[in-house]
Amino acid sequence: xxxxxxxxxxxxxRAAVRDxxxxxxxxxxxxxxxxxxxxxxxxxxxxxxxxVGVAGLLVPESLGGAGASAREAAVVLEELGRAVAPVPFLxxxxxATSALLAAADASAEAASWVRRLAAGEVTAALAVPFSASPxxxxxDTVTAGGDGALSGRVAAVAGAxxxxxxxxxxxxxxxxxxxxxxxxxxxxxxxxxxxxxTVTLWEAPAVRVAADLAGVRLALTAGAGLLAAEQLGVSDWxxxxxxxxxxxxxxxxxxxxxxxxIKHRLADLWFDVARARAAARAAADALATAKxxxxxxxxxxxxxxxxxxxxxxxAAEEALQLHAGIGMxxxxxxxxxxxxxKSVQIALGTPGDHRAALAELADLxxxx
Amino acid sequence: xxxxxIRERARAFRAGHDPADRLAFLRARFDAGLAWVxxxxxxxxxxxxxxxxxxVDKELGDVxxxxxxxxxxxxxxxxxxxxxxxxxxxxxxxxxxxxTGEEIWCQLFSEPGAGSDLATLATRAVRDGDEWVVxxxxxxxxxxxxSRWAILVARTDPGVPKHRGLSYFVCDMRAPGVEVRPLRQxxxxxxxxxxxxxxxxxxxxxxxxxxxxxxxxxxxxxxxERVAIGGGDVRRGGGMIGMVADTxxxxxxxxxxxxxxxxxxxxxxxxxxxxxxxxxxxxxxxxQPGPEGSGMKLAFAxxxxxxxxxxxxxxxxxxxxxxxxTFRRSEAVDFVGRxxxxxxxxxxxxxxxxxxxxxxxNIIAERVxxxxxxxxxxxxxxxxxxxx
Ligand SMILES: Cc1cc2nc3c(=O)[nH]c(=O)nc-3n(C[C@H](O)[C@H](O)[C@H](O)COP(=O)(O)OP(=O)(O)OC[C@H]3O[C@@H](n4cnc5c(N)ncnc54)[C@H](O)[C@@H]3O)c2cc1C
Numbered sequence: 116x117x118x119x120x121x122x123x124x125x126x127x128x129r130a131a132v133r134d135x136x137x138x139x140x141x142x143x144x145x146x147x148x149x150x151x152x153x154x155x156x157x158x159x160x161x162x163x164x165x166x167v168g169v170a171g172l173l174v175p176e177s178l179g180g181a182g183a184s185a186r187e188a189a190v191v192l193e194e195l196g197r198a199v200a201p202v203p204f205l206x207x208x209x210x211a212t213s214a215l216l217a218a219a220d221a222s223a224e225a226a227s228w229v230r231r232l233a234a235g236e237v238t239a240a241l242a243v244p245f246s247a248s249p250x251x252x253x254x255d256t257v258t259a260g261g262d263g264a265l266s267g268r269v270a271a272v273a274g275a276x277x278x279x280x281x282x283x284x285x286x287x288x289x290x291x292x293x294x295x296x297x298x299x300x301x302x303x304x305x306x307x308x309x310x311x312x313t314v315t316l317w318e319a320p321a322v323r324v325a326a327d328l329a330g331v332r333l334a335l336t337a338g339a340g341l342l343a344a345e346q347l348g349v350s351d352w353x354x355x356x357x358x359x360x361x362x363x364x365x366x367x368x369x370x371x372x373x374x375x376x377i378k379h380r381l382a383d384l385w386f387d388v389a390r391a392r393a394a395a396r397a398a399a400d401a402l403a404t405a406k407x408x409x410x411x412x413x414x415x416x417x418x419x420x421x422x423x424x425x426x427x428x429x430a431a432e433e434a435l436q437l438h439a440g441i442g443m444x445x446x447x448x449x450x451x452x453x454x455x456x457k458s459v460q461i462a463l464g465t466p467g468d469h470r471a472a473l474a475e476l477a478d479l480x481x482x483x
Numbered sequence: 484x485x486x487x488x489i490r491e492r493a494r495a496f497r498a499g500h501d502p503a504d505r506l507a508f509l510r511a512r513f514d515a516g517l518a519w520v521x522x523x524x525x526x527x528x529x530x531x532x533x534x535x536x537x538x539v540d541k542e543l544g545d546v547x548x549x550x551x552x553x554x555x556x557x558x559x560x561x562x563x564x565x566x567x568x569x570x571x572x573x574x575x576x577x578x579x580x581x582x583t584g585e586e587i588w589c590q591l592f593s594e595p596g597a598g599s600d601l602a603t604l605a606t607r608a609v610r611d612g613d614e615w616v617v618x619x620x621x622x623x624x625x626x627x628x629x630s631r632w633a634i635l636v637a638r639t640d641p642g643v644p645k646h647r648g649l650s651y652f653v654c655d656m657r658a659p660g661v662e663v664r665p666l667r668q669x670x671x672x673x674x675x676x677x678x679x680x681x682x683x684x685x686x687x688x689x690x691x692x693x694x695x696x697x698x699x700x701x702x703x704x705x706x707x708e709r710v711a712i713g714g715g716d717v718r719r720g721g722g723m724i725g726m727v728a729d730t731x732x733x734x735x736x737x738x739x740x741x742x743x744x745x746x747x748x749x750x751x752x753x754x755x756x757x758x759x760x761x762x763x764x765x766x767x768x769x770x771q772p773g774p775e776g777s778g779m780k781l782a783f784a785x786x787x788x789x790x791x792x793x794x795x796x797x798x799x800x801x802x803x804x805x806x807x808x809t810f811r812r813s814e815a816v817d818f819v820g821r822x823x824x825x826x827x828x829x830x831x832x833x834x835x836x837x838x839x840x841x842x843x844x845n846i847i848a849e850r851v852x853x854x855x856x857x858x859x860x861x862x863x864x865x866x867x868x869x870x871x
Binding site: 117361374377379381383393394397471478 | 720728731732735738739740742743744746747748750751752754755756758759761762765766775778781782841843844845847848849851852853854855856857858
């Protein structure tokens with residue numbers, strides 16, 4: 116049966132991550148670094164990856180990982196979302212690691228990268244646009260030459276600017292390219308806390324690790340399901356911060372939170388978030404227990420991804436409206452959450468893409 | 484008592500009892516503690532965790548079941564209130580026939596002048612020796628016409644602020660002075676009633692909780708009511724969304740992109756609401772439901788209304804008909820047996836009965852989120868001095 120609660124171990128992991136983030140990643144610190152040359156906080160990432168051990172959560176012990184599951188990764192993502200932490204966990208420890216892990220049985224090269232990723236020695240990125248979805252083919256902008264070298268261009272890759280290694284789908288197969296052999300160019304991203312970059316390959320030396328893209332589909336499915344947990348964290352912050360604000364802020368000689376128009380909006384938002392929590396837990400649990408992820412977890416992932424995307428964005432938009440003027444300022448961290456929420460709504464399948472997938476998954480056939 | 488013990492007990496019970504005599508079987512099941520396992524021993528339960536009821540229900544899946552329609556108020560509201568506030572004698576007297584369905588219960592709370600503002604109710608109970616004399620009018624009383632007992636809130640002290648002057652009683656629906664008149668609903672039949680109480684004498688041992696503590700007792704009833712309304716345990720894709728999905732599957736010619744988009748959205752919302760309910764139940768190991776259940780009730784009302792409306796729209800011509808407008812007494816709410824037109828109309832009550840959706844949002848905002856209440860003019864004023 117689906118376990119929709121958090122285990123003791125998961126709560127301990129949450130507390131460990133939250134402690135580090137409270138200390139090292141307060142809103143002022145995030146605001147302070149987003150316009151510098153290094154918007155990703157790699158010191159923080161090293162602490163989380165190695166000391167807390169989050170880089171190896173999805174990796175089995177036999178490959179040097181923690182042998183945990185998507186349930187634990189989801190808890191980490193809830194906390195990272197709540198802090199809009201600028202670290203490449205999703206791109207490296209979830210997307211790239213899952214794709215390589217699927218190839219690790221057959222490819223010693225993939226297995227060896229997985230080991231290094233799990234140890235936090237290197238950081239990877241999956242070279243697909245952040246808007247890639249589990250329901251569409253990827254890798255059609257990169258070609259493989261006769262010698263296995265790759266050429267092409269992939270836009271909007273999450274975490275590429277801090278990756279040591281790129282996991283690249285190309286022409287129906289999966290390759291590994293060391294970042295030193297690729298051109299990586301960051302451009303201004305809507306989400307200031309998750310910088311995207313364009314990857315350009317020009318006859319880049321590459322090692323083929325899989326002859327198909329099953330691992331990429333699996334990674335995108337897991338990524339969409341786990342992104343729901345990040346969206347839950349974003350929603351939690353927006354709701355909590357807004358509730359605290361409307362209790363404090365007085366107008367008409369009353370806290371604005373005593374006006375019914377505002378109370379009712381927050382009551383509705385609260386239950387939307389409560390349902391997001393249940394949906395995100397169900398998806399993480401399905402990913403953790405599925406025999407075949409792309410088969411068995413597809414439905415709970417589509418449900419969580421569509422619901423949590425919309426809820427996170429709605430939470431951020433409500434937060435802005437209820438903070439009003441102060442919420443429009445650069446100085447207040449709220450905009451970081453709005454930008455994150457809007458970007459991740461588009462990422463790894465839009466809510467509409469996930470609902471469209473449910474037409475088949477839930478046997479609700481499309482009109483002819 | 485753990486899962487294995489309970490399974491063992493249920494199996495042994497099943498082996499030792501003949502289900503042919505329905506009532507005798509149900510009574511014996513209650514006495515064996517297999518009615519509601521989270522109730523205490525001696526009152527139909529085993530003091531076990533609430534979710535272990537599933538184990539019993541599975542083992543006893545093939546025997547006479549309760550007919551929960553008419554019993555909803557008894558099972559969902561009266562029983563948990565009696566359990567929390569009743570004396571030993573009251574529990575002994577009421578719980579078994581309530582559970583077996585021998586005695587049906589109704590809820591005498593709402594009045595013409597007191598709906599959302601229940602605490603302002605005017606029905607008076609005046610003490611006369613060992614008895615109370617009750618006078619007043621109740622309204623929207625579902626199922627009063629087939630009820631043996633009622634849970635009743637009445638004013639015992641008009642001289643104090645409204646919340647403090649209430650007491651909670653079990654009302655004998657056969658007592659002289661109780662008059663039940665049907666009220667016809669938008670669906671055609673009469674499921675609810677008005678109930679006139681004129682000089683009704685209730686012995687003091689029908690009082691639940693202390694004199695003047697009726698509001699607190701009523702809160703227990705209302706919290707349970709909201710969970711009972713919103714908290715049903717359905718399978719994925721089941722319940723109302725399942726019925727509407729079937730309408731969709733069976734009518735390929737009626738499919739449009741607009742209907743499809745709306746159906747998919749509602750399917751997702753139904754599923755996340757189901758998951759939230761399952762999560763709530765998993766958290767609610769024992770004890771009383773908290774205000775979180777209000778969220779379930781809110782969502783359930785919204786979904787039922789949206790889904791039943793969509794169902795009619797998908798049916799086109801068929802959606803223009805209606806099964807039966809005859810004015811008659813109804814047995815219970817029937818979302819499954821009746822036609823979609825009835826479902827659409829009856830679902831309108833879901834955001835009114837058991838606390839309107841607006842009131843539930845107030846409750847969530849104040850009790851879950853801790854937002855300040857609106858300025859209150861009636862809080863410290865004796866009830867008798869309130870403007871009305
Ligand atoms: C099908 C059905 C069955 C019922 N069965 C029973 C029963 O068995 N026993 C029983 O006792 N009662 C029963 N009820 C009554 C039900 O509990 C009341 O109808 C309900 O509490 C609302 O009261 P009211 O109808 O007087 O509306 P009012 O309280 O007059 O409300 C009118 C409108 O004002 C809004 N409103 C009121 N106060 C506020 C506020 N503070 N903030 C914002 N909006 C507010 C309401 O939401 C509503 O929209 C039943 C009702 C229905 C529809």
